[in-house]
Amino acid sequence: MPELPEVETVRRGLERLVVGKDIISTEVRWDRIISGMDPELFNKALSGKKIESIGRRGKYLIFNFSDDLSMVSHLRMEGAYYTAPAGTEPGKHDLVTFHLNDGVDLFYRDTRKFGRMVLTDSDKVMQVNGLASIGPEPTESSLTLEYMLDEFKHSRMRLKPFLLDQKHIAGLGNIYVDETLWQSKLHPKTPANLVTPEEMAILRENIITELAYATEHHGTTVHSFTNAFGEAGSFQNELKVYGRVGQPCLRCGTPLEKIKVAQRGTTFCPHCQVEKH
DNA sequence: GAAGAAACCTGCACGC
DNA sequence: TGCGTGCAGGTTTCTT
Known part of the structure; x- marks a missing residue:
């Protein structure tokens, strides 16, 4: 399940593999992947375009093409890009193929078909649904303590859904929210407005540090995530709470519990993370 | 307007 | 072995 570190890992891989190449044509095998556009128009618009750069904002990948055209791509749960020699037969879950000019095909694979691609003018990228209201990147310079307090x-x-909402902070998903709340000794059900300034400073530092560290480790491989080279990340070895339900808390030894908060599976330590009302 | 719930999807684990 | 059910989760859309 790609969160910010995984998406950044994908971006870096794609940058090395496809930037500078031209798109000959595209094939779309699941129409709903392309949001708000007929797949034929999608193909027509992209054919002949050069892939000039690949950016990222939060969990959104932004492909920039020649002629001021861009594509916003969200991997959602299990989306992945990989390249293969031209002529390679697409697999069952390969929903989109970009035929490139140097004998390479770029495949978009998505088992659950949750991912979405949106074509837009480059100057309108930040108006695309989701990006229009996205919060600051979790970095020292963008995510200030003053912003968080306000x-x-x-x-x-409650903190869990609050942190998952990309309007507040970009890039956090289920895994890293559980991890940073545990590190900060904050209960996932505590209301956002009850976090003290001291706790907020610790939470901020943990979010920034955790995501930077996970990016260094090429993200977390929990289900099917691999980067554009088909390599798995290694950050799953660093997880302190996610996927460790029933195992002892690494701080106090209390067995970790799993609950549902806002429909999301949430693992926490009932001793270290005390709920405020 | 805010918050919660449902829907979108498929593979997998589990129970019978 | 095979079937039915529940669960996983990011975002959008619908409901309260």
Whole structure:
């Protein structure tokens, strides 16, 4: 399940593999992957375009093509890109193929068909659904303590769904929310406006550090995530709570518990992370 | 307007 | 062995 570190890992891989190449044509095998556009128009618009650069904002990949055209791609749960020699037969879950000019095909694979691609003018990328209201990147310079204090104090939403909402902070998903809340000793059901300034400073530092560290380790491989080279990340070996339900908390030894918060499986330590009301 | 729930999807684990 | 059920989860859309 790609979160920010996984998407950045994919971006770096694609940058090495496909930037500078031309698209000859595309094949779409699941129409709904292309949001708001007929697949034939998608193919027509992309044919002959050069892939000039690949950017990222939060969990969104942004392909920039020649003639000021861009494509916003969200991998959602299990989306993945990989390249293969031209003529390679697409697999069952290869939903889109980009035929490139140097004997290479770029495949988009998505087992659950949750991913979406949107073609748009390059100057309208930030108007695409999801990007229009996205919060700051979790970095020292973008995610300031002042911003967090101001953003959190207006909401009684529980921390788990609050942090998952990309409007507040870009890039966090289920795994890293559980990890950073555990590190910060905050209960996932605590309302956002009850986090003290001292706790907020710790939470901020943990979010920034955790995502940077996970990116260094090429992300977390829990289900099917691999980068554009088909390589798995290694950060799953660093997880302290996610996937460790029933095992002892690494801080206090209490067995970790799993609950549902806002429809999301949530693992936490009932001793270290005390709920506030 | 805010918050919660359902829907989108498929593979897998589990129970019978 | 085979079938039915529940679960996993990011985002959008619908409902309260």
